[in-house]
Amino acid sequence: MPKHILIVEDDPELGAQVEQRLRDAGYATTWWQEGRRLTRDDLPPVDLVLLDLMLPDAYGLDMLKDLRGFCDVPVLVLSARTDSTDKVRALQLGADDYLTKPFWPAELVERVRARLRRPTLQRADSLELGALHIDFAAHSVRCRDQLVELTRVEFEVLAVLARRAGEAVTRKWLVEQALDDERGGGERTLDAHVSRLRKKLGDQVQIDTVWGIGYRLADGTS
């Protein structure tokens, strides 16, 4: 079932574009062309609200205040203002983040997607990433149900990457998190471990080298 997004935008052109882009990205949408004071009963069941702050009827901040009175649905604020007052006020009133006009359609979709992405469960005993299955407790890794033999350090590197899958992480941080200091684990050692990891895991698991940063374990969403 697609996630449902409520769009509150008074400009007909922009509203139509936003709605179309979000539908193309696979979301269900409801578009309100005017602001209105909200009560619990008025709000359709939505997963995210995209709220323009400069609305003619009800001021966007008032809607936000109403909304926060009865639910914690994520709110992404659209702001054309170039000063900080409204943004800061919106954040203080409980908006999750804001998007400044002008924005690209791709930027909008990326921000909505990031906001709707469920946070990965940390400290879970195991983690499933596409073909990859990591059992943290047993220190075992399976790729397409095939057990992959990893050294302790290789496992640590993979585990650290997996816990922040989809994010680029720096070499420095990986070294700090996964390598033992006493064994002289530097960034070159890390590169060697990653290289071996890639070979052992094969094509099913994608560990990207991120220029200027380090590595990223693809989480299959992007």
Add this chain to the structure above:
Amino acid sequence: MKLRLRVALATLGVMAPLIAGLSMLDVHAQQAAAELELIEMIQARTSLPGERERCEASPNVWQHGSAASLRPPRVFEGEHPRARFGGEAPASRFAGEAPPPRFAGAPPPGPAAVRGPHRQPAAFYAYDAALRSRQVDAPLLPEHRLPLATSSSLSRSSLWHPERVEVLVRTPWPGGACAFVLARGTTEPWLGALLPPTRIWALPVLMVLLAVLLAIGPVLRRIRQLTDAVQRSAAFDYAAGVEMHGNDEIAELARAFAGAASEVRRQLEAKDHRDRALRNFVADTTHDVAIPLTVLQGHLVTLQEAASKARVPDASVLGSAMDEAHYIGALLHNLSAAAQLDATDIRLQRNDVDLRALVTRVVSRHRPLAQQRDISLEAAMPDAELHAHADVTLLEQAVSNVVYNAVRYNTAGGHVAVLLEAEGTHEFRVRVLDDGPGVTADMLTRLRERGYRGTQARTRNVDGQGLGLHITQRVLDSHGMRLQLSSPAAGGLQVDITGERSNLAKPHAGS
């Protein structure tokens, strides 16, 4: 109310109660002296032998007695009373049977006989112990007015009737019809008076008034001069000062005016400066936005022409059109930031800023452009929250400019990396790395120069950087943050933004 009138009224206001007080004292003193005279008269008469019997037999005698005391009690005008009475023993004044001269003596000499009609002769009324009189015309004395137990006399004079004197005297003959005598007389201008009898004392009052009015003349003249000077100064937008010679308070006032005028001048100049800045801003904005918009329109027309001829549109034209649109967006935010920074009273709206959310926003803003240009744009965040105390719009624009420059001046297949890291225990660092063409050492030096920009930096592509980096520098300066540019050995450009992080990490700025 004019100052002169105000001063005259104030002078009179001070003098009037003074005169009134003096007059009252004068009346009181005259009455007291006259009463004393009356008492002395009664005492002298009561000391005469056989007088009691005479009085009790016919109290009328005491009013208009044998010697018919019809004379006014004060008849010795022109002669100093004290010299006359004080020089004689009282007994001699009332010698023998003869009534005292004031009652019944020889007719007074000279003009004393010719009195005004209000001058009544002294009159006496005898009363018994209960204050009843057998005399028909004796004034009624209420019973309760009998407090003569202790003193021998009681004044019944009133300030409301300054010339009339009444005194009730206890006689040495209690129990009879003449236990008390009420004496009624008039005051005399020469007796007991504090003020001179004629109104000559009013003269000093008039002189004081005149002196005050004269003294205020030069002050008023100087005030008028000052008024003129201030009006002249105001007529020329306070360009000329307000000058007054001298050391008095008026000159001080003139100096205060001069100070105020220079403050007004300063404010006017600041206002002019703001007006000019605003006009320039509008003009620059129009110019700056008009150019990329024209280019964008050109691209759109090219695409439209291609579409109308059913040709596949040129991807490079599409890309350029996107570039221009992106540039206009960035320009708008930079111009707005410039206006904020140019304001004479720059007020940062500093709040707690979630730096991870900020960098995420910046990167997602430029990613569509980077993708379109085939440039990889990646960001690395710390796994813990990182906050700073900053104006979120300005700081975001500062970081955005650096990232935009890195994307914009890179070439296809290039990379841009944005790294947000904690630096030590108190600072954060945003590092923007690229593998673009980089800058020459000379250019780097110039870019590092504070305030490097000049108006030409508004134009596009000055040294490949332009307005954006200048705005970044100014925003960081205003926040007490640092901008550091360096050329890494591997090429490209490395830009570091370092600043203090805030420890009050509030989880509201999203992430």
